[in-house]
Structures are given as C-alpha cells and as structure tokens.
Amino acid sequence: MYSSDYFEFFSPVKIISGEHALSTLNYELDRLHVSKPLILTNQSLDEMKILDTLLSHLKNDSINQRQIIKTIPNQATIEIVKKASQRYKDLECDGIIALGGEAIIDTAKGINLMISEQVEDLKDLAGIETAHADMQPFIVIPTTSSTGSEAALTAVINDESSKRVLEFISSKLIPDLAVIDPTMTFSLPPRLTASTGVDALVHAVEAYTGLQTNPLSDAYAFAALKLIGQNLRELVKDVNNKKHRVAMNNAAVMAGISFSNSHAGIIHAVGDACEKIAGVSHGDALSVLLPHGMFYNLKFDYCRNSYQDILIALEGRDKFIETGLEDRALIAVNAVVSILNELRSLTGIPVTLKEIGVKRNQFDDIVDKAMHNSAILNSAGQVNREDIKNILEAAF
Amino acid sequence: MKKLHHLIDKLILSLIGRSFTILTDTEPIIKRELAYLPDEFTAAFAVEEGAPSIIVKKENNRFKYFGYHYEPNNIDLRLYFKDEEFAYEVLGAKEGIRQAFSEHKIILEGDLEYAVSLIYIFEVVEAYIMSEKFSEKIIGYKFKRNISRLQLIIRALFLYREKGEI
Numbered sequence: 346m347y348s349s350d351y352f353e354f355f356s357p358v359k360i361i362s363g364e365h366a367l368s369t370l371n372y373e374l375d376r377l378h379v380s381k382p383l384i385l386t387n388q389s390l391d392e393m394k395i396l397d398t399l400l401s402h403l404k405n406d407s408i409n410q411r412q413i414i415k416t417i418p419n420q421a422t423i424e425i426v427k428k429a430s431q432r433y434k435d436l437e438c439d440g441i442i443a444l445g446g447e448a449i450i451d452t453a454k455g456i457n458l459m460i461s462e463q464v465e466d467l468k469d470l471a472g473i474e475t476a477h478a479d480m481q482p483f484i485v486i487p488t489t490s491s492t493g494s495e496a497a498l499t500a501v502i503n504d505e506s507s508k509r510v511l512e513f514i515s516s517k518l519i520p521d522l523a524v525i526d527p528t529m530t531f532s533l534p535p536r537l538t539a540s541t542g543v544d545a546l547v548h549a550v551e552a553y554t555g556l557q558t559n560p561l562s563d564a565y566a567f568a569a570l571k572l573i574g575q576n577l578r579e580l581v582k583d584v585n586n587k588k589h590r591v592a593m594n595n596a597a598v599m600a601g602i603s604f605s606n607s608h609a610g611i612i613h614a615v616g617d618a619c620e621k622i623a624g625v626s627h628g629d630a631l632s633v634l635l636p637h638g639m640f641y642n643l644k645f646d647y648c649r650n651s652y653q654d655i656l657i658a659l660e661g662r663d664k665f666i667e668t669g670l671e672d673r674a675l676i677a678v679n680a681v682v683s684i685l686n687e688l689r690s691l692t693g694i695p696v697t698l699k700e701i702g703v704k705r706n707q708f709d710d711i712v713d714k715a716m717h718n719s720a721i722l723n724s725a726g727q728v729n730r731e732d733i734k735n736i737l738e739a740a741f
Numbered sequence: 742m743k744k745l746h747h748l749i750d751k752l753i754l755s756l757i758g759r760s761f762t763i764l765t766d767t768e769p770i771i772k773r774e775l776a777y778l779p780d781e782f783t784a785a786f787a788v789e790e791g792a793p794s795i796i797v798k799k800e801n802n803r804f805k806y807f808g809y810h811y812e813p814n815n816i817d818l819r820l821y822f823k824d825e826e827f828a829y830e831v832l833g834a835k836e837g838i839r840q841a842f843s844e845h846k847i848i849l850e851g852d853l854e855y856a857v858s859l860i861y862i863f864e865v866v867e868a869y870i871m872s873e874k875f876s877e878k879i880i881g882y883k884f885k886r887n888i889s890r891l892q893l894i895i896r897a898l899f900l901y902r903e904k905g906e907i
C-alpha cells in the first residue's frame with residue numbers, strides 16, 4: 346500500500362478542562378473581545394438547569410433573553426442556521442456560545458460561516474476549505490463527552506428543501522475555546538454515558554488507521570485510548586464520579602482532535618450510512634460496527650502495526666509484552682470487544698444491527714451511502730462494496 | 742522544472758476530462774457513479790485556485806467534455822489542488838487522488854457525496870491512462886482494461902469538445 350510522509354495537523358482551540366472551568370468564562374470572553382454573545386442551546390438543557398449554570402457564570406449585564414436561542418433541534422438545519430444568523434445580525438452580537446452536543450455545535454459553526462463569509466445561502470460554502478474570512482469568536486461548552494465537535498473542523502447541516510445532508514470541512518470551523526466542565530455533563534445516565542464513550546473510542550481507533558494517520562494525531566489518539574481504557578467502564582458503574590467524568594471528557598476532546606486531523610474511516614462511513622438509511626442512533630450503530638470494522642482492518646499491515654499501540658493503551662505494558670508480536674493486533678481488537686461486552690452487561694448497549702432496527706433489505710442502500718461518504722476514501726485499503734456488505738452481514 | 746510540470750498537468754488533465762466521456766460507454770464503475778450524480782451535474786477540475794478548469798457535464802447519462810474555461814459559471818462541484826505541485830503528484834502518477842484527498846491537498850466546493858463519486862471516476866480514468874503498476878497501486882486490485890491505453894489516447898485526441906454555454 347502507498348504510504349506518504351506528508352501530513353497536515355491543525356488544532357488551534359484553547360481547551361479549559363476540569364472543575365471550575367466555567368469560572369474562567371468571563372476572563373476568556375474579555376480576551377476574545379466578546380461583550381454580546383449569542384447563546385445556542387436546546388429545551389432539555391434549559392429544563393435540566395444547565396443553561397442556568399452557564400448564565401450564573403456570565404456577567405449579568407452582558408446577556409438579555411433575545412441573545413439566547415433555546416430551540417436548536419436535534420439535527421442542525423439550514424433553516425435554523427439562517428434564522429439564528431439573522432438574530433445575530435439584528436442584535437449586533439460579537440461572538441457565539443454553543444452549549445450542548447453535536448447538533449448545537451454544528452448549528453453554531455453554520456452561523457459562524459454565514460456571518461463571517463457574509464453569504465446569503467450557506468449551501469454555497471459546502472465542501473472542503475471553502476471559508477477564507479476571519480471568523481467570529483466562537484466558544485463551545487459541550488454537554489456530552491463524545492463527539493469531539495468542540496475541537497473538530499467539520500459541520501453536518503441538513504438541507505430540508507433538497508433532502509440532502511451538507512458537509513462543511515474547514516479549519517476555520519474549529520472553535521476558539523472549548524470549556525469542558527464536569528458539572529455540564531454530570532446528568533448523563535449510564536446508557537448514554539456508555540454510548541457516548543464508545544463514540545470517543547471509535548474516533549480514537551479510526552484516527553489510528555486512516556490514510557492520514559500521523560505522529561501528532563497518533564499521540565492524541567493514544568492518550569485518548571488510555572483514558573478510555575482506564576475510565577469508561579468505571580464511569581458507567583458510577584456516573585457521578587467526578588474523576589472518571591473529567592477523564593472521559595478529556596478523552597473525547599483528544600479523540601476529536603486526532604480524528605479531525607487524520608480523518609474517520611470505514612466504521613464511521615458505514616455507521617453514518619446506517620443512521621441515514623435506517624434512522625438508527627449514531628452511537629448505537631458505531632458500537633455495533635466497531636469490532637467488525639477493526640477485524641476488516643486487520644488485513645492491512647499498517648493497521649496491524651497501529652493496533653499494537655491500541656493494545657498498550659487499553660491493556661497496559663505487561664499485557665503487551667506477554668503477547669506475541671503476531672497476536673498483538675488481534676488481542677487489541679479483543680480488548681475493544683471486551684470493553685463493549687462489559688458495557689453491554691452494564692447498560693445493554695447493542696451488539697447487532699438487527700437489534701437496533703437495521704433491516705437486511707436496506708443493505709444495498711446502506712452500501713451505496715457508505716461508499717459515497719468521504720470517510721471511506723480515508724479508510725485503509727481501497728474499500729469496495731463487497732467489503733461493506735461483508736461488514737454489514739457480520740454485524741447483523 | 743515548474744514549467745514542465747505545468748505542461749504535463751495541463752495535458753493530463755485535458756486527457757482525463759476527455760476520457761471521462763470516452764470511458765462512460767465501456768467502464769461499469771464509471772456508469773454506476775454517473776448514475777449516482779443528478780442530471781445536468783457539472784464539475785470543474787483545476788490544478789490550483791484561479792487556474793483554468795476543465796469542465797465535464799452529465800447529460801442524458803453521458804459525460805460531455807467542455808474543455809478548459811476560466812472562471813466558469815453554473816458549476817455544481819469544483820475540485821482543485823492547494824498547489825500545482827500537489828496536482829503534479831497526482832497527474833504525474835506519483836500519488837493516487839484518494840491519498841491526495843486524505844492528505845488535505847485537495848479543495849472541494851460542493852456536495853461531498855458527489856465529490857466522492859467523481860473521485861472514484863477520476864481514479865478509474867487515471868488507472869486507464871497510467872502504467873499497469875501505478876494503476877494497480879491506486880485501484881488496489883488487478884483491473885481489467887476494457888479499452889487499451891493507446892486506443893483511449895487516440896480517441897481522446899479526436900473527441901468533439903462541446904462549445905457554447907455550459
């Protein structure tokens with residue numbers, strides 16, 4: 346297989362993580378010259394008083410109710426981006442705060458694109474590195490520890506008029522600041538904690554095996570895997586444990602940085618396709634597909650080499666030394682399977698596609714969708730339709 | 742050297758654009774990917790931003806080749822390289838377009854699903870034009886040519902280039 350020593354790595358986001366991280370917010374807003382931010386969140390986070398927690402950390406005189414949009418839907422759409430952008434202009438805001446998960450962060454990225462690039466139609470900016478203007482100050486406060494969106498250069502926004510999903514990939518989309526405070530993610534129940542943790546695990550694993558894997562993204566992925574191996578199961582057993590929660594939040598952001606630079610691969614491509622065609626949850630699809638995608642990658646030399654690092658990260662040095670060179674990659678996959686099995690027994694996360702509602706007669710459409718996901722181009726080997734069908738059959 | 746690379750880029754890109762049209766009839770992968778694209782879908786390929794682009798357009802389940810254009814309008818997808826040297830790596834058969842895409846060397850303006858289709862087509866067309874060794878490397882398996890390299894080049898030389906509005 347062709348390999349290149351060329352890579353690009355970019356991660357300008359300032360990360361403030363840990364207890365009392367939110368207390369730095371006023372200082373950071375001053376530093377970014379933000380006096381009138383537009384705050385994006387959703388109804389549930391408002392009801393759970395997470396929004397109140399944020400507001401209690403902001404100077405009272407800087408926020409009026411019109412600056413808070415609590416109606417961001419579960420999927421970012423062109424329509425909501427357009428409406429929120431108009432609000433941003435009307436109120437003459439000077440920065441964006443996204444409080445929530447991936448949909449809210451993606452909506453904020455869309456608003457930043459529209460405002461900064463001064464376009465009427467966001468669709469004009471779909472694609473890779475289409476933005477060139479200076480962006481508005483952008484702060485993310487994640488409430489789920491999984492997506493890594495707070496450090497990622499991608500946004501996925503639905504265009505309901507054409508029924509298409511638009512992808513935006515640009516280094517300009519990376520936020521200026523990510524504030525990762527454990528008080529904002531404490532409310533996640535065990536099942537969701539497991540599912541979001543697996544999402545971070547997939548990001549780190551795929552970052553290791555993409556065509557653009559590189560020493561810097563590997564370092565982030567390795568650190569993320571180590572934290573996931575040590576903390577995910579413990580956190581699921583005790584979701585209010587602050588130490589494990591902070592560790593998993595950090596793992597998620599590091600996994601996000603790694604896969605943002607070295608790209609996702611076949612697991613994400615097939616998972617996204619299952620989500621789009623069968624309407625299943627992203628986290629559930631990835632949980633099911635993770636071991637099957639890893640088994641597929643075992644046929645490539647460089648993936649087997651990378652998986653040896655995964656073994657050290659998840660199982661430690663002793664296990665690595667006692668495992669023969671030839672077996673290390675396979676044992677690494679087994680280590681991942683063992684984490685998934687334990688999470689299943691603790692929370693019931695799914696292990697088959699059938700269980701989550703994917704139907705065999707949807708396979709052709711899923712294969713078609715996965716083959717046209719840009720992540721497939723970054724996957725090891727030249728993935729073909731048969732490869733994806735085999736993974737789907739094995740996971741069914 | 743830069744001038745030589747520029748000339749090679751220009752010639753190969755033109756050959757690739759023409760081959761999109763010629764191979765539509767014979768190559769199943771191109772037929773399948775063409776079917777994935779919407780009617781009237783128009784794509785522009787250039788070696789770098791601001792350079793003239795070759796234009797291909799889907800019409801009646803075929804690709805039409807419109808030749809080189811400066812700043813063309815009505816384009817659904819633009820693909821160009823961050824630098825002409827990156828283009829030379831791909832067009833000079835040193836690196837596959839998939840690898841260049843993964844390495845962030847390519848800029849894409851438009852829908853990424855359709856871009857993936859075009860990258861598959863580009864890859865197959867390159868495999869037809871280049872040597873067996875390079876072809877196998879970028880395609881990943883021993884692929885069967887439905888038309889020889891010489892036949893393809895001769896047909897490309899005499900291909901009708903569409904004129905007028907894109």
